[in-house]
Amino acid sequence: MNANVQVRPDQQDPRQVVWAVVASDIGPLLLxxxxxxxxxxxxxxxxxxxxxALERLGSRLGAEPLHAPDSPxxxxxxxxxxxxxxxxxxDFELPLDWSLISGFNRQVLRELTTVPYGAVVGYGDLAQRVGQPRAAQAVGMAMGANPLPVVVPCHRVVESDGGIGGFGGGLETKRQLLALEGVLPQPLF
Structure with a gap:
């Protein structure tokens, strides 16, 4: 995963924000x-x-998102x-714009990018990995705030007791992603 992000020197400048909806095995995704x-x-x-989502995104980034499905x-x-x-x-090898997330959440999500395909990590284990062993619940909140699910694989974070945990895209979506990666059996339907 490419986690190198170039920070713009003047975050006050309006930015170009482009978007598209693409079909996927887990339903339409807004990119x-x-x-x-x-x-x-x-x-x-x-x-x-x-x-x-576009209204919220435009507000947070200070730019009107432009529908541009053919944008480079x-x-x-x-x-x-x-x-x-x-x-x-x-693995995804993409430049990521981390400007929607900061502090502890950004630290956790950057660490999450090191969890390999087909593997899972517990909320507490991920907290330990970022040097905050008592912050399992805060890790869960960081997963819920992840603006880049699938690419920053919050679906790979599970409960220490073996439970699947939560997921912003819904538990069935999480199961589908984990099945795709071979962590769970493929659904029968």
């Missing part, structure tokens, strides 16, 4: 990118969900996600 990289992946990209900023994320869902890619 958004800036000149710095992929900034957001959203689940259940129905019109109402999409519109609300989205071409590689779309290609790599399609290859991931086809079982042809295990």
């Amino acid at each position: 958004a990118a800036t000149d710095d990289g992929l900034v957001s992946v959203g689940f259940h990209a129905t019109d109402a969900v999409r519109d609300k 900023l989205l071409a590689e994320p779309i290609r790599q996600l399609a290859a991931y869902f086809a079982g042809e890619r295990r």
Whole structure:
């Protein structure tokens, strides 16, 4: 995973934000990118969900998101996600724009990018890995705040007792992603 992010010297400057909705095995995904990289992946990209997400994204980034499914900023994320869902890619090599997340959450999510395809880590284990062994619950909150699910694989974080844990895209989506990676048996349907 490419976690190198170039920070713009003047975050006050308006940024270009482009978006597209792409089909996937887990339903439509809303992808958004800036000149710095992929900034957001959203689940259940129905019109109402999409519109609300874009409004929130534009507000947080200080730019009106532009529908641009053919943008070069989205071409590689779309290609790599399609290859991931086809079982042809295990790691994402994309520039990421981390500007929607900071502090502890950013530290946890960056560490999460080191959890390999087909592996899982417990909330407490991930807290330990970032030097905060008592912060398992805060790790769960960081997973819920992840603006880049699938690419920053919060679906790979599970409960220490073997439970699947929560997931912003829904538990069935989490099961599908874990099954794709061989962690869970493939669904029968």
